[in-house]
Amino acid sequence: METLDFLKQDEQVTLPERYREMEESLMVERIWEIKEKFGNRLFMPGHHYQKDEVMQFADARGDSLKLAQISAQNKEAEYIIFCGVHFMAETADMLTDDHQKVILPDMRAGCSMADMADIDQTERGWKVMQETFGDTILPLTYVNSTAAIKAFVGRHGGSTTTSSNAKNIIQWAFKQKERILFLPDQHLGRNTAYDLGIPLEQMAVWDPQEEEFECEGPIEEAQVILWKGHCSVHEKFNVKHIENLRKKDPDINILVHPECTFDVVQASDYNGSTSFIINTIENAPAGSKWAIGTEMNLVNRLANEYQDKEIVSVNPFMCPCLTMNRIDMAHLLWSLEKLEEGEVVNQITVDEETTKPALQALNRMLELS
Incomplete structure (x- = not known):
C-alpha cells in the first residue's frame, strides 16, 4: 500500500486562505448549492464524532463501518x-466500486x-509472538485500524471487529486458535475478554516500542495478547x-464506551458501543440523568437532541x-468546489494487494455478525 506522508500531502493541498476568511453563511449556502447540483452523484457520510457544522450536511450518520457499508450500497454516488x-x-474505498472516488476533506x-x-511494528511483534507461542494465535483488529493492519489480519486468517460485535468475534476466534492478538486498542480487547470470563492474569500486553510483553501472570498462560494502543479521548x-x-x-447513570480503561468500565453502570450509547439515551425515560x-x-449533540433528560460528560x-x-x-466547501471545477483533491485510495486480504478480514466479521 502506498505510504501517505501527511505533511507532504498537506503542503501539496493546503486550504486556500480565502476559505478561512469566508463568512459562515456564505459557506453554508455554497455547500447546499453544490450538493443540490451534484444530486445523487455525491454522497456525504458523517461520523457521530463530527462537528455539528459539518453534520448538518451529512446524508447519513453512523459509526465508521456503518458509513462505509452505506457508501458501498450507494452505487449511484x-x-x-x-x-x-x-x-x-480507507475502509470506504475498499468497499466501494472502482468508479467511486472517496475524498477526505x-x-x-x-x-x-x-x-x-x-505494519512494520506488527510484523516484528508477530515474529516474536510466533517464537514464544508457536502457531496458536489468531489476530483480530478493531476496525479503527489502517488498511495495512486489516490486510495483515486477513492474511493470517483473522477478522476485524467493532465495539458492537467484539464479543461474538472473540468467541469465534477462540474456536479457531488457543490465543488471540487484539489490535490496536488494548482497552476494548481487555474489557471484552474480561466480560467473556478471561481473568486479567491471563492477558498480556505487547509493547511495540520496547518489543516486549507485559503481564501479571506467567506468559505461557496468556490467552489474550493486547496491543499497547489506546484512544486518546477515552483514556481521559x-x-x-x-x-x-x-x-x-x-441518581446519575454512568454510561461509557468500552475504549475507556478497565477501572472506568468497571465503575460505570453501562458500557457499550457508540450505537449502544445513542440507543440507550434515546430509550431512557424522561427526567433520567446520564453522564x-x-x-x-x-x-x-445527545444533550441537545434529548432535552427531556439531563446529560453531561x-x-x-x-x-x-x-x-x-x-x-x-472550510475544508468541506473547498473539496466540493474543487469537484465542481472537475478536480478531485484528497482522494483516498488503497491498492489491490492491500484491499484483497483486508476485505477478507472485514467479510469474516460481516459473516459472523
Whole structure:
C-alpha cells in the first residue's frame, strides 16, 4: 500500500486562505448549492464524532463501518465525501466500486489509535509472538485500524471487529486458535475478554516500542495478547470523575464506551458501543440523568437532541477529538468546489494487494455478525 506522508500531502493541498476568511453563511449556502447540483452523484457520510457544522450536511450518520457499508450500497454516488478520519475513508474505498472516488476533506484527519499499530511494528511483534507461542494465535483488529493492519489480519486468517460485535468475534476466534492478538486498542480487547470470563492474569500486553510483553501472570498462560494502543479521548476519563459525579448526584447513570480503561468500565453502570450509547439515551425515560464517557461532540449533540433528560460528560473538562475536528466547513466547501471545477483533491485510495486480504478480514466479521 502506498505510504501517505501527511505533511507532504498537506503542503501539496493546503486550504486556500480565502476559505478561512469566508463568512459562515456564505459557506453554508455554497455547500447546499453544490450538493443540490451534484444530486445523487455525491454522497456525504458523517461520523457521530463530527462537528455539528459539518453534520448538518451529512446524508447519513453512523459509526465508521456503518458509513462505509452505506457508501458501498450507494452505487449511484460517484463521489464519497467522507466526513470522518483516514482509516474510515480507507475502509470506504475498499468497499466501494472502482468508479467511486472517496475524498477526505482534510488529510490531517487521522486517528491516534490507528496510528499506534504500524505494519512494520506488527510484523516484528508477530515474529516474536510466533517464537514464544508457536502457531496458536489468531489476530483480530478493531476496525479503527489502517488498511495495512486489516490486510495483515486477513492474511493470517483473522477478522476485524467493532465495539458492537467484539464479543461474538472473540468467541469465534477462540474456536479457531488457543490465543488471540487484539489490535490496536488494548482497552476494548481487555474489557471484552474480561466480560467473556478471561481473568486479567491471563492477558498480556505487547509493547511495540520496547518489543516486549507485559503481564501479571506467567506468559505461557496468556490467552489474550493486547496491543499497547489506546484512544486518546477515552483514556481521559477516570474513576475520580465517576466518584465525583456519584457524590454530587447518587441518581446519575454512568454510561461509557468500552475504549475507556478497565477501572472506568468497571465503575460505570453501562458500557457499550457508540450505537449502544445513542440507543440507550434515546430509550431512557424522561427526567433520567446520564453522564456519558465518550467523544464530546456526540455528548453535546445527545444533550441537545434529548432535552427531556439531563446529560453531561463524565469528564467536565473534556475536549472533542482533535483529529476528528480537522474536518470543518472550510475544508468541506473547498473539496466540493474543487469537484465542481472537475478536480478531485484528497482522494483516498488503497491498492489491490492491500484491499484483497483486508476485505477478507472485514467479510469474516460481516459473516459472523
